[in-house]
Amino acid sequence: MNAPSRAAGAGTRPAAARIGFLEALAHRIILSQGWVRFAIAVAAGAVGALAMPPYGLFPALIVSLAVAVWLIDGAAIGGSGRRTVLVCAGIGWAWGFGYFTAGLWWLGAAFLVEADQFAWAMPLGVVGLPAVLALFFAAGFAAARLVWSRGASRIAALAFGLAAAEWLRGHLFTGFPWNTLGMALGNNLWTMQGASLVGLYGLTLLAVLIAAAPATLATGATPRGRFGPTLAALATLAGLAAFGAWRVPAAPDPTVAGVRLRLIQPNIPQDERFGAGRREQIVGKYLELSDRALSPQRTGIADITHLIWPESAFPFLIQRDPEALGRIGAALPEGKQLITGAARARTLPEGERLTRENAVFYNSILTIGGGGRPGDTYDKVHLVPFGEYLPGPLDALLRAVGLRQFVSVPGGFTAGDRAGQRILNVPGLPPVAATICYEAIFPSAILPGDPPEGAPAETDRIPGLILNLTNDAWFGDTPGPRQHFAQARLRAVEEGLPLVRDANSGISAVVDAHGRIVASLPLGVEGVLDADLPVRLPGRTLYAAFGDASFGLWLIACLLVALAARRHRS
Template identity: 35%
Template sequence: MTMNSPSRVFPGRLRLRKPSRASLRHTLSLLGLGALSALALPPVHALPVLLITFPLLGAVLNRSKNSKSAAWAGALFGFGLYAASLYWLVNAVMIRAEDFWWFVPFPSLGCALILAPMTAAPAALSMLAKSGPRRLILFAASWTVFDMGRVFLFSGFPWNPLGSALAVPGRIGDVLIQPAAWMGVDGMTLCLVLLALLAGTALQDYWHRARKTGTVCFSPTQQRITLGLSAAMILGWSAAGYSRLHMVTPTGEAGPITVLVQGNVPENEKVAHQSAREVFERYLTLTAQGVERAHTLQTSAPNRAIVFLWPETAYPGYPLLQDSPRARQIIMGWAEGAQAGLIGALRHDENGRYRNSVLALAPDGQVAAIYDKARLVPFGEYQPSYIPLQIVPQGGLAAGPGPHTWHLADIPSVGALICYEVIFSGSVVDEKDRPRWLANVTNDAWFGNSAGPRQHLSSVRLRAVEEGLPIARAANTGISIAYDGFGHELARLGWDKTDSLVVPLPAPLPAPLFSLYGRVIALALCCLVMISAFSPVRKRV
């Protein structure tokens, strides 16, 4: 005899039950696994933790009875992952804590709550496959597809795809990130999640068999095959990356000699419009010093142009750049001999809306070109219309039309990117007019000396590999840096430094496969993996 549930005994009545200790422990464990997975992301790059966290999540999915429980597990894991990896967002609110103190808990936890459905959905979809390896395979492919879908949230927030964990600093990272030239960071995410789930589960099965505890996913034969294929994949991946570094060569003329000016202006000074004159003079001095060093390098390469970069919204007196021709002439006068200056600045358009822009100044101080930021930061630069509280002053900024290649006099063609735009894989260049190098201006002072600027930096490096283009990046408080088309670091100026960095950029690489076909490659790979999760198994006679 079985007891009826309360809903059957008392129809229409709802009885609230106190969560059991086991349920609470299960919830906290999944949150903790997600948070622990964040250690694999920049700047820690503790990749082995994924061999623990993802298989444990996979074990929960394999034990799940229905899609609802699987979705809940995925949501908790994702919430922990994003809350931990985006902790630094709170620093932006602390800049104006006297006005937005009430908003302090929301940036990281709010983003995690918004992003959690993007991990809940693949967990629920994985239930379509049979429990065991097939469910893990389907989950890995679904995770990647929904991770790619983050580009459609608000103005897009594809921050920290798991593939960026492979952007380890130094030569090892140079090797590991080369497959981004073929499949992009999304393809790398797919491979990493697959490897973590399958190899990690096989290793955990070995542990359980040795101690005769727990349940296993693979048969002994499957376990050996999985570990063997995983080892082969790691070796093949490394060999392919190493080969690309030595077999692909730059083509055409070298890039310009870039002068990356790092003014190191505290964000609270910029917000309060303090010390505008002093900051302007600081930028002039740093620019003059950098251009002078660039002229020294130019003696061995007399035909190379000199271009200096000022960071995003470089200094508090931004109206000068738009409204004062004399101010622009002064800037170029201090940069005597430079062919162009790329200046990050706010400007107001003909409709009175502010835009986050890069102004290209000619040697005579004239504005030769303007690029307006197209991808605006949700809740930072623009506010969705359905949010009732006024969070972004004056409703935010106006967006530009998207990537555009500049053909400035005496300078190799260049594509400008402002801050956050560099995180959008496959959307950083004009496909119809490929530039020869990329200029990225940013201001990470909002986020302090935290993981945020380092995570941002990994995106810059991966875009260099995906597009095969050298990138010069000027950041207000750091890290200013330059990469070649392999994502190899050429030079850097660290956090909280006031200086200018002079870097001659090499020639671009031949257009990689990813630059030709973009994210459709990763999507096609995901579809193939999904099909394999449902393919029939041939029975032996």
Template identity: 35%
Template sequence: MTRHAWYSPGRLRTRIAAASGWRLALLLFTGGALSALAMAPVFAWPILIATLALLLWTVDGARRRPKPLRAAFLRGFLFGFGYFLAGMFWLAYAFINRGPEYIPLIPFAVPALAALLAAFWGGAMVAYALLAQRSEWRVLVFAVCIAVFEWLRGHMFGGLPWNLPAYAWPAGGAISQTASWFGVYGLTLLTILTLVSPAVAVGPVFNLKRTMPAMGGIAILLIMFTFGALRLQQPEPGLEPGVRFRIVQSALTQGEKWSANGALLARDRYLDLTASPGLDEVTHVLWPEGALPIYMLEDGATLSLIGEIFADDQVLMAGISRRVVGQEDETYYNSLAVLRYHSGTPRIVGLYDKVLLAPFGESIPFSGLLSAIGFAEFARLQYTPGAGPFVMDLPGAPPVMPLICYEGIFPGFVRAGAPRPAWLFNLSNDAWFGETSGPRQHVNQARYRSIETGLPMIRSASRGVSGVIDAFGRMPVAILPGSDGAHDVDLPRPIGAPLYAFWGDWLFWIISGLVIAGIILQRRKVVGRYLKIPTLNR
């Protein structure tokens, strides 16, 4: 074989489709890992054109194996395992920051989570192998299968819709505006379809018919870009009058906060930053999730010190840990407390308990097994979920929907609150994840909630990206990780609710359902052969 023949696109596709053994496993794992570069903060989305082609070609090859469905699952799983392990490696920092006794869990917990998420990509490739026709339009089935299984990943077992393919587009940009119609799952479908479509144009000789999906993909990208660019030309909705927020951002690390004198250090730092000049012009002070490593509502001295610097009717919105002591046990909550001060005395005017708890951080999967192998203390430290999302009435500000930490990555959760709020408040403690890509991925995903709902967001994230997000997902004020200070910002107004705010994922499901139904009707004999479904003789 000549060197030229190896690098010809058609021969390369044939060789990849026929690959097997450890070389194939390494190729798929590496392709998945490289795909993580499409996410924040790199946003190297063109790499998905190559890596998705790799996945498509290898699964096409699996369909010619003696056990095609098993081969398809393994290939999708290996690709997904590389993708999630590379894209979520930063979870290891949470175990390191929690203490040396938790470090031995890293080789088990992080790969186990990546494997669980990768199983959905394996399932998607099984569905593709089962349903796809032989024509070049099989890319449509490929995109729908991945998007449907990504929806399942975002909902089953509590859901973890982290690093959906749609997030390859920076929030606030033109293409991201497509989520205002279809949501991130619909945008995931369109992203996969447009970026994988060139793969079927590759062949030994030029064939105009094979280029049709690629040309269709380019047309879809142009339509999305044009729609988004026009949407971003809408007039600015303006600012809410009489509302001025102070976002307090501390550069304290988790190690400093949880050191021997960490509680006093954190309290003094937040009090000093809160009392920075200009406080008298502020209506609401915002502290992030887990600002102080204490049960603040039980600490009279801390509440008194806050009262000394607050004027009458000023409001503190702070992320806190709280506990309810019963006769036999204690219940712990990750909460947002809204305190209104008058004559130095606080009154709780709002309280929200986090509903969606982070696995291994706030809820412990397989806690019984962990206790049995010697991690009983680790398994015991669990929060209790709150009753559900709701819209909170605030003194001196429009109604708000709180989102604590990764609640902001769930589109359906944001839509669950009723009536419609005027803004979203996302508070987080991204200090757990160090100087990694995790906090950047987090803020990009949270910004999509503003695009989907037409609501502005104020974000307060300890050692994460804080600031102001407008109703289009743009971030006119961005406070970078590691900064230390008080930042006074105004609240943008919402815009009219976009289509997704009314329909949710229904448009996505209508499109996916039509594609799947059409393919099943076309391929009923093939489906029947795999599933042993009798077909009518004509």
């Protein structure tokens, strides 16, 4: 084995030893330079995306991260300390660009819904967004290189760098934790149970430690250094799966007495959803589906207690349309509750009329009781940049050149009060932790925070379920809606709460507090889903109680291991 390989951190063996295929491959990657190294990094990142839902191929992440280890090993060849960090940042960017391009290509479908207005901007979503998100992995690879050393400790260094980068991606600039690496473990019923202890970012740390460990099979200097990390990774994965198998009971979770849910999945194409003249047909379709007989026991609205419609169900302001409210009220008997997504205008002072100048719109969840009586509301807090609003000072500039957000609301939506985010109170249901669309992808943001100063304290702020209303019709029959559902499902495990999810085009489902799918409707079909409501788990999960604190401790532990090894070898 040559000197450059030793400098990169690869192990040495007697010259006469036969070099196997894996070792030869690793050395080729370690010694790669220029555009070849860049291409290898992009390809490795793209392979890693196959570990995400809906594919769930965890071995793909093993290949991807093993290559990442070898590329960082090779960055030390022929360069100074500062230069190698910059080289690693470039490798990380290329790896991230491949990962996000392969994992988020389906975003392009949204630009084709109104192709005459948005098709020109498709490269911004399909290529531009991955290029920006890849900067987080550039920082993660650079951070790993700063504490890099030979041997198994470099696996801890990579776990520290990538897990820290993923946490930052989920929090900075409004956050976008889509396809976080931990979802490679968060898509399997047994391994996802670890989220109840450490959350998504803890699973991310474990996923990197487990998947990157086999890199030492080709570079370990001794049998212990070669096989030890992989054996430890297999033991960790087996332990995680065993914990999951123990945690998930064989019997179904019990259900809440007296609650019978009906979820409506109308599957209205996005290009028709808000078309002119569709108002009467859309309301009629919702009402027809809502009262459709599915069995002798479920003959329609009369045999359920709670009716649920998806996000932004109406192409108009339902609260300001007495005729539509009257139709809904006439179809909703006393004792029944409708929970629906809808755009909502800010309540104006008495006598003031709604105009373009004074209008403030929210993406909301409304509750409507028997006879059409309005109930509690929830306003979406975490809006989608460029989808539901134009960010800050860019608003006027972008509008000047004719750019608007995807949702056709004058001025875009306004975010609900983050400090006042609260439980949705629905008669007959336990307190509801309400989320709209991609709010459900944010760990530790499901439960309500403390009420704002001066606001009346709620009598019960401990939710009994997570409600997620969404409209994924923008993305058609692509991996996007399936990824969205998988991430929402993991919130149920983290919080120990059942999930009720209603999507316009699917996937609509009821998931119990262990992440098991109780009932569901597949993507891209019109349908009605009747289900009972599973109970929440008693007490709180470790993650619900302490959030990302345990993840922070494990992150620090990985950093200390890497620093100790680097100091020992210096």
